[in-house]
Amino acid sequence: MDEPALILDAQRGDLDAFNTLVLAYQDALYNTALRILGDDSHAADATQDAFISAFRSLNSFRGGSFKAWLMRTVTNACYDELRRQKRRPTVPLEPTNDDDEEIDSPRWLADSSMSPEQKFEADELEHAIQHCLDALPVDFRTVVVLADIQGLDYSEVASSTRIPLGTIKSRLARARLRLRECLQGFGELLPAAFRLERESLP
């Protein structure tokens, strides 16, 4: 796939060229949206919205990582989706602290607030991870999804989220720590290697 040529054609209004790019990136965008939103159908909506807005604003792409640029459109679409959900709140999955503020102590996650029923539902690793991702503030979640799940480097994450590099670093570190705390509650589900490593520690 000659990506630069396809992008150039798409920028000239060639929808077929753009759709080739869509097919190449739709899994990545969908997974990003899925991990940020934690819901299949919302993720699909956000992905579609992301591609539509990507096509319309394609001329604003001035080189660099196209994937990072696409990730920005999908994170924006996810934020829009989350704003919509906030306007029409459904049953909250997770109780949030009253101030909805960033709490520095990792201990706030000690209480994972999972009912036994929820734990039963999250008896698969994927569910557990998603549960822990959902428990993160959305800005942290976005950074960790882009960096650790999509494998973007810091600068790409920074350009995708328009967050300064330093903030990316800090948020990623905290998010990883919080996820670690959260995932400890699902010790049985964690991969053997992960557990062994833990156990190997004194």
Place this chain on the structure above:
Amino acid sequence: MTPTTFHDLELISAYLDGQLSKVESARLEERLKTDEGYRQLLDELSGSRRVLRSLPARRAPRNFTLTPKMAGLKPPVPRAFPVFRLASVFATVLFFLVFAANISGPAMAAIRASAPPIAFGMGGGGGGDGSEPPAANLAPMAAAPAPEATSAASENQAATPEAAPLLQAAPTPTDGIPFAEAGLPTEMPAAPGATAKIAPGAQPAQDQYTPTERIPLQLPVPAWLQFGLLGLAVISAATAYVLRSRSETNWFKTRALQPAGPDRRQLLVIVLIALAALALAVSVWWVSTTTFYAAAQQVPVFADKSMRMTEQAAQPDVSGPVVTGADKGAPPYSGPQSMTMQPGMGYVMNWLDPSGFMTTFEFPANAFPLETTFTVTPGLDVESPSTGMVFTARAFKLSAEPAGGDPQVPFTISMDYGDQLLVNVEGDASRLVLVWWSGSEWVDAGSTCSPASETIRTSEPKRLQFTACKLGNFVLYAP
């Protein structure tokens, strides 16, 4: 072991991602060797990262490729499209303005014209009628039955010339109102074939005769302009539509895309264009086959000076010459009758001659180059033919004012006749000829034209049709 800070956390996290400089990395690695807490933190963060990376990548539940509609793509509009669209809009607006002007003008004229006949009692219905235009035209002729409307009735009642039943065929004044308001007053085709003539089989008027003068309709804007505008609107709209749909088809074809089906707006446009085209076709056909006349004005003209009424006097206050059905049985009035002709229009005048039968004069358009008053007067100025059978009741003199000259094109004289006349010539209608006084002798009326015209004789109805080219003295004659 020193307590770890968030700065340490960030350093370890960045180290994990290889984002530290060599110096920073070396320093951190040194510390990792000694600091248990650091090592634990590194393990936890890398474990967390590993778990996240172990998340299975899900396949997209469907393809998120964009359709042209989703992409907001629209085929380019052809450059000429707005021009044609604008032309169509302008032509449509102008058409409706012209239409309104043409409607309101003649409608007012029709209302004015329909007022006077009310004074004539039975003749009042002549103001206008839409459903049966020829009948409306004949309506004032009371006992003379409308030929088309009551052809069956005529056969049954020919022997009993009762005015009342025949009158039922004539429209009532109220019938005419909607049509008059619609701006399409009494009309009568000018084409000879389409001209309504008095059915000779029916009894001629016994009780009342009100000659009819039809005033050609003067439209404020010519009809051809009106329908030209409609045609322009239709053609430009259709052109705009074709241009656009062709460019859309090409656009989709070059992109190998499925064109979206015709949307509702497109269908509406097609239907509107089709309707306008239909209206245009009907209008053109109608205009081309029809001559419009203003509401008929009933102007009875009688030989008796006291009963005579001029055209100018034909106002509502003139009620003297009204002849009502009560006069049934009285001999028909017959006297000079005139009509004023404008160039460019065809005219028909029905004249009840002293015999009680109808004689019809029909002039094609431009028979006279100027406005001319055509008059028929019963009787002759000269001695009638000295031999053969002369039907003096069927003698008349034709004249024209002010030109006085002969018509420039042949005109038609149609004479209805009855059984009695036929008996006189022993049933041989071919013996009947119309002769014209040349100044020195009586000659066949047909010979006034070059080449000489033939006489058309029909037996049902009993009618002789002559074509003449001169004015002067005419008499029906059987050698």
